[in-house]
Amino acid sequence: MPQIFTASADTRLRVAVFLLGTGVVGALLFGGGYVNSAYVTRVGWTRHQPVPFSHKHHVGDDGIDCRYCHDKVEVSSEAGLPSTHTCMTCHSQLYTGAPVLAPVRQSFSTGEPIRWNRVAKVPDYVFFNHAIHISRGVPCVTCHGRVDQMALTFRAQPFQMQWCLDCHRNPEPHLRPPEMVTRMDWSDWDPDAHKDFGRLAVKAYGIDPKRLDACTVCHR
Ligand code: HEC
Ligand code: HEC
Ligand code: HEC
Ligand code: HEC
Ligand code: HEC
Structure with a gap:
């Protein structure tokens, strides 16, 4: 029987059909809001823990600072448990x-x-570093929420790429003096003074939002 398609044409066809298929499924998932749903991002979910450790009691009621337990957060890529x-x-x-x-x-x-069962995690192909954020005055509460009110710890932010990029493109409103990073109630402070501080800090640290946008910042 004469060959109608070459072997490579066959492969191309398969790839085309595969892409079309995944495209349709992808569109359905996006259209249905699946990609941004709590089911995917895990925002707000608690996990069973071997001991029901409560940040609400230890931080909110007893006033223990984050760094007493997560003691590497200022100097290392990991906050550590x-x-x-x-x-x-x-x-x-x-x-x-x-x-x-x-x-x-x-x-x-x-x-x-x-x-402990982890609730705040990014995939292995994403590079993240706590010390860099802490030294620039990006507060814990911006990324982890009101931990001081959590009876069981849950993820407060989606940790999706868009979420990281939103801040990297405009970090100003999120910055505060580095010695205040573990304070949970900064959002209650005067927003005008807050904004001014961010603008000055971006200048002082030489933070360049254009550079922070580059793929290689987070995928190395
Ligand atoms: C600096 C002191 C301190 C450290 C360190 C500490 N705890 Fe506690 N813990 C307390 C106090 C005080 C209470 C009573 C809390 C309350 O009811 O306000 C408590 C209560 C508890 C309870 C009882 C239930 C509750 O939440 O009230 C559990 C469980 C617990 N701690 C687990 C842990 C675990 C696990 C660690 C280590 C990761 C830890 N604690 C570290 C001071 C501490
Ligand atoms: C007394 C010790 C203690 C203090 C103080 C404490 N933590 Fe924790 N933290 C823990 C323990 C134990 C876990 C693991 C169990 C859990 O997830 O609740 C944990 C887990 C976490 C997690 C989830 C990590 C993951 O991937 O599962 C975050 C985020 C976190 N802490 C942030 C904070 C912040 C922010 C503060 C200060 C506002 C703080 N912690 C203060 C003991 C502490
Ligand atoms: C810019 C966002 C951001 C800030 C600010 C931030 N974290 Fe995290 N945190 C993350 C991300 C993202 C992860 C997941 C890291 C991973 O999977 O490697 C994480 C993970 C953690 C964990 C789990 C253990 C670990 O090191 O992976 C703890 C505990 C934690 N953070 C505590 C803190 C505390 C305490 C502060 C403030 C002093 C803080 N974080 C500030 C984004 C942030
Ligand atoms: C609320 C603001 C904010 C969020 C959210 C945030 N970042 Fe950042 N990130 C910063 C700031 C500010 C810097 C410091 C930039 C500087 O000093 O030039 C930074 C720096 C970094 C750096 C080091 C860049 C370099 O090479 O100097 C990495 C890597 C990084 N962020 C990864 C992430 C990832 C991954 C996420 C999401 C999981 C994330 N960041 C979320 C504000 C943020
Ligand atoms: C500020 C940090 C940051 C930067 C910059 C960044 N990414 Fe990502 N990227 C992430 C995070 C976090 C995830 C994980 C998302 C998740 O788990 O849902 C991710 C996931 C991905 C994925 C996996 C598929 C997906 O969308 O979930 C691809 C592909 C990707 N990034 C490509 C890129 C490219 C290309 C660039 C440059 C244009 C880039 N990223 C820049 C943080 C970043």
């Missing part, structure tokens, strides 16, 4: 027999770290 030892600085004296803290005591005696 606290070691069991950090919990025990207080819980070797406080709530020592509480059943809810049994996994903490067990972790302390066995040396086996507590396995």
Whole structure:
């Protein structure tokens, strides 16, 4: 039988059909709002945790600073999760027999770290760095929400590319003095003074929104 299509034409056809197919499915998902839905972005979802740790109690009520537990956040790409030892600085004296803290005591005696289920994560192909943001005065609350009101931790922002880009293209309104980054209630402060600070900070730090837009900033 004579060959009507060459082998490469066949491949091209398959690719074309595949792209058409994914295009249609993609359009349906976009059109239906699926791509931006909470189902995909996980905004607002809590996860089951081995210990029901409450930021509301520890930060909101007891006033413990973020950096007491996430002690690498100013100097490293990762904020890091606290070691069991950090919990025990207080819980070797406080709530020592509480059943809810049994996994903490067990972790302390066995040396086996507590396995927290992550809620705030970007895919591996995205480069993120806490120290850079903190040193420029980008506050925790902008990216993680009112953690001090969370009984169980959930993701407050979508962590999608567009969300990162929106700020990288116009960081001014989000900046504050670096020593204020862990304060959760800045949004209640005078918005006019706030705006002025951002404008001056962008100048002082030499932040260039055009450069922050480049793909290689986040995909290396
Ligand atoms: C600086 C002291 C301190 C550290 C560190 C600390 N806690 Fe607590 N924890 C408290 C206090 C105070 C309470 C009582 C909170 C309240 O009711 O306001 C508490 C209460 C709790 C409770 C009881 C339920 C609740 O939320 O009231 C759990 C569970 C708990 N802590 C888990 C942890 C874990 C896990 C760690 C380590 C990641 C940790 N704590 C680190 C001070 C601390
Ligand atoms: C007493 C210790 C403690 C303090 C203080 C604390 N955290 Fe946490 N944080 C934890 C623990 C334990 C977890 C892991 C369990 C969880 O997700 O709730 C955690 C998880 C998180 C997560 C989710 C990480 C992920 O990917 O799952 C974020 C975001 C976070 N903390 C932000 C903050 C911010 C912002 C502050 C200050 C306003 C703060 N934390 C203060 C102990 C603490
Ligand atoms: C510009 C946005 C932004 C700011 C500001 C920010 N974070 Fe994050 N945070 C993220 C992103 C994105 C991740 C997920 C990182 C990943 O998956 O590698 C994350 C992850 C975390 C985690 C999980 C552990 C880790 O290091 O991946 C903790 C805890 C956390 N942040 C705490 C904080 C605290 C505390 C502050 C303020 C001192 C803060 N973050 C400021 C965006 C931010
Ligand atoms: C609310 C504002 C804000 C958000 C949201 C934000 N960033 Fe940034 N980002 C900044 C600022 C400000 C800088 C510092 C720029 C400078 O110093 O030149 C920065 C710097 C960076 C840098 C270092 C750039 C360099 O090479 O100097 C990386 C990487 C980065 N951001 C990744 C991300 C990612 C990934 C996300 C989303 C998950 C994100 N950022 C969300 C404000 C933000
Ligand atoms: C400020 C940080 C940032 C910059 C700059 C950036 N990206 Fe992304 N990109 C992300 C994040 C975060 C994700 C993960 C999105 C998610 O998980 O939904 C992503 C995801 C992607 C994906 C995966 C598919 C998707 O859309 O989810 C592609 C492809 C991509 N980026 C290409 C690019 C290209 C091309 C550029 C330059 C024009 C670029 N990115 C610039 C942060 C960035």
